[in-house]
Amino acid sequence: MSILKEEFPVAAMDFVTAGEASAQIKRMLKKLGVDPGVIRRLAIACYEAEINLVIHSDGGKLMLELNPDNVTLISEDVGPGIPDIDLAMSEGYSTASDDVRMMGFGAGMGLANMARNADHFNIESIVGEGTKIEMVFDIK
Amino acid sequence: MKLKQIMQLLSARPLTDVVDEELEISCACASDMMSDVLAFPKEHMILLTGLVNHQVMRTCDMLDIRAVCFTRGKLPTAEALEMANExxxxxxxxxxTMFIASGKLYAGGMNNGTIG
Incomplete structure (x- = not known):
């Protein structure tokens, strides 16, 4: 039985509200007394995922589930998908536009940074359909 | 190093309603790419940047960065400043410039940096 289960919609190319879901998730976990180290890792990965949804998808959602032993964060989108996941995971590789770079993003660090901060990381993508990323953060 | 000393070294002026001059800062990150800042976070870090939009503050919120210095005379947008105040x-x-500001901090004793 999970302690908390919430969904947060994320709109494509909306840089005004980008990051609001992550900020809300961080606040919720803080209020529930989750370990600050876990919150820190999750907040970074969550923000990376949210920015990716804004930049690369046609819209998607973040799904948060807090359990006694872990926090699961799923990012799911409808969009172009990722043709070569290994290439997308390599640091520095990015398909972001110059407009996105002007906003301070698109350095090609996102997916690798998500994997680095999560205890368990899984990514599945279908070209022309979308991408699903599942991250689990263990609560020690 | 306290934020007060950083302000002296960089001849910096306060922009937010409240600037905690007693804030203890142990390292600095100089970058316009928030993607890079997110990849190399450290605790008690000041962010030096020329990026002026509100995603700077969102990034700081995510990483618990308590101090930001805008370089080369750049000023944050009204939205960014409002978010920082909140x-x-x-x-x-x-x-x-970011290069000179980084150099002054390094020469001033802050050599535990992280560079994006």
Whole structure:
């Protein structure tokens, strides 16, 4: 039985509200007394995922589930998908536009940074359909 | 190093309603790419940047960065400054370039940096 289960919609190319879901998730976990180290890792990965949804998808959602032993964060989108996941995971590789770079993003660090901060990381993508990323953060 | 000393070294002025000059800062990150800042976070870090939009503050909120210095005379957008005021982030500005500002901090004793 999970302690908390919430969904947060994320709109494509909306840089005004980008990051609001992550900020809300961080606040919720803080209020529930989750370990600050876990919150820190999750907040970074969550923000990376949210920015990716804004930049690369046609819209998607973040799904948060807090359990006694872990926090699961799923990012799911409808969009172009990722043709070569290994290439997308390599640091520095990015398909972001110059407009996105002007906003301070698109350095090609996102997916690798998500994997680095999560205890368990899984990514599945279908070209022309979308991408699903599942991250689990263990609560020690 | 306290934020007060950083402000002296960089001849920086306060921008937010409240600037915590007693804030203890142990390292600095100089970058316009928030993607890179997110990849190399450290605790008690000040962010030096020329990026002026509100995603700077969102990034700081995510990483618990409590101090930001805008370089080369750049000023944050009204939205960014409002967010900083709400989140209690101390924001300062210097006319120095990011390179010179980084050099002054390094020479001033802050050599535990992280570079994006």
């Amino acid at each position: 989140d209690g982030i101390s924001v300062i500005a210097t006319d120095l």
